[in-house]
Amino acid sequence: MGKMIxxxxxxxxxxxxxxxxxxVESILPTLRxxxxxxxxxxxxxxxxxxxxADAGLLGLVVPKEYGGLGGGLRDWAAACFAIGTVCPSTGLAYFFHNTSASRGTLALSALKEGLFNDEEAPQVQAFAEKVLYTMGRDAKWLANYASESVKSEHSAITITTQAEKVDGGWILNGEKSFGCATGVADxxxxxAxxxxINDASALSTFIVDRDAKGTRxxxxxxxxxxRGTATEGLVLEDVFVxxxxALGIPGAFARSCQMSRSSFVGNQVAASVIYMGGAVAAYQSAVKLMKDKKFVDTGKPVGTGPYQQQIIGEMYANxxxxxxxxxxxIQIESSEPPMVSKDEVVKFWRTCKGQIAEHSFQVAIAALKCAGTSGTMFSTPYSRALxxxxxxxxxxxxxxxGRLDTASLVIEGEEQNAFGKG
Structure with missing residues (x-):
């Protein structure tokens, strides 16, 4: 049995x-x-x-009882990493689709832990199951919009998009700065x-149809x-939901996020490994080039030269x-039972994200050096990776x-509040 990427x-x-x-492996050639x-x-x-969808992968991290494949963080990270080796753009959009499942799974976990009362429970259950059935059984693509351009000093995420209660639903107004698959997702x-409400309990979740009036x-x-992620963000102008x-129960979002193994909704490492997948592809392309290309005078592979070997060694180390x-x-965020505290998971992640990004980028720089001037053409794998x-x-x-946040956690000994200080 061959080894998969x-x-x-x-x-x-x-x-x-x-x-x-x-x-995942079966669709990589087409994505490439x-x-x-x-x-x-x-x-x-x-x-x-x-x-x-045809591969069943829109429900990768959706429990089987909702029509999904029942995967966890390890599956999610492995899939995004593999897709990142052939098309990082698709990998990133796919990552954000999968984050939508957390709005269902975390809410159900919070229900199980008794974080919702008897009056709230039916609404929470129905909304969570709707999200999961949409992704799993119905194989629909969900684009997830949380981030906004407005930030605060004490918060990783500040929400200015507002939801106002009206008869039969809610009216949404606001602007989302980041989110993949705008105009593409179902x-x-x-x-919002x-x-x-002026504290973290205001955060709530809403399902908006792609073609809903007032969205762009x-x-x-x-x-x-x-470039192929449709990261256009989202503007909502008097959008009815x-x-x-809607899951418009005050505090429902924050209570659900308490069930995460990391900060906010967790599982962000599955996004970072997409870039690392790109680094693997750049490394493999560069090594192949260094083996195939020969010195004209000796016939030896160019990769045997001391300059080239130094670059290859740097790529390997990074x-x-x-x-x-x-x-x-992945290990400390997915192990059962948990091997470290949630605070330790968060502390590690704050530095981990940057380490993956910076070392992966250094691989791309070195690969471009191996390729030389010809590698700078816009469509080469070296240029695209960079x-x-x-x-x-x-x-x-x-x-x-991230490193500053980690240092703060080490010294002050408490997790930063992702939802601001009310």
Whole structure:
């Protein structure tokens, strides 16, 4: 039985994890064929939604009772990593789709732990199951919108998008700065604050149809990398959401997030490993080039030269360092029973994200050096890797911010509040 690319990250897959990973492996050739055009055109390829749906992968991390594959963080990270080796743009959009499942699974876990009273429980149950059935049984793509351009000094996420109660539902107004698959996903999962509440209990979740009146993209996505993600954000202008598509219970979002093994909703390492997948692809391309290309005078591979070997050694070291950080984060965030406290998981993650991003980017730089001038053409794997991996340096929080946060946690000994200080 051959080794899959995802096993470079998750080395000890169970039989069920391997079966799920084989589904991912089966679509990689098609994603690879489409990747260059996706990058060049700067557009999300909607055919990739059907590709993932037909493979059953839109329900990868959805429990089996809701029509999903029943995977966990290890599956999620392995899938995003593998897709990242062929098309990081699709990997990132797919990551955000999967984050939607947490709005269901965490809410159900909170219900089980008794964090909702008898009056709240039926609404929480119905909403959570709707999210999970949509992704699993119905194989629909959900785009997840939480981030906004407005930030506060004490919060990783500040929500200014507001939801106002009206007869039969809610009216949403606001602007989401980040979120993949705008105009492509079947539905949007939107985090908004309940009007009239000024603390973390205001955060609530709403399901918005893609073609709902009052919705539009915020910007035209024309970034230097991750170009095929449709990261246009979302503007909501008097968008009506029915009660059945809303979880407007004060404090429901925050209570659900208490069930996460890491900060906020957790599982963010599955995004970082997409960039590492890009680094693996760049490394493999560069090594192949160094083996195949020969010195004209001696006939030896160019990779035997001392300059080239120094670069190859740097690539290897940076790639292995990124892999070690990622494997450790996955281990402490998914182990059963938990091997470290939640505070330790958060502390490690704040530094881990930056380490993966920075070491992966260094691999891309070295690969470009191996390729030389010809590698700088826009459509080469070296150019694309450099552009895509640069995006990892700025996604969410930069490495410098993460290290500062870790230092604060080490000295002050308490987890930072992701929802602000009310």
């Amino acid at each position: 995802s096993e470079l990250l998750v080395e000890d897959m169970t039989a069920e994890e391997r079966e799920r990973a084989e589904r 064929e489409r990747a260059t055009a996706t990058d060049k055109q700067g557009e999300f390829n909607p055919d990739n939604v059907k590709l993932l 539905q949007y999962l939107v985090t 604050a309940l009007k009239g 993209g915020r910007i035209e996505w024309d970034a230097m990398g991750m 029915s009660d059945e598509n 790639l292995q360092t990124a892999l070690l950080w990622a494997r450790r984060q 552009r895509d991996l640069a995006m990892g340096l700025v996604q969410a929080f930069p490495a410098e911010k």
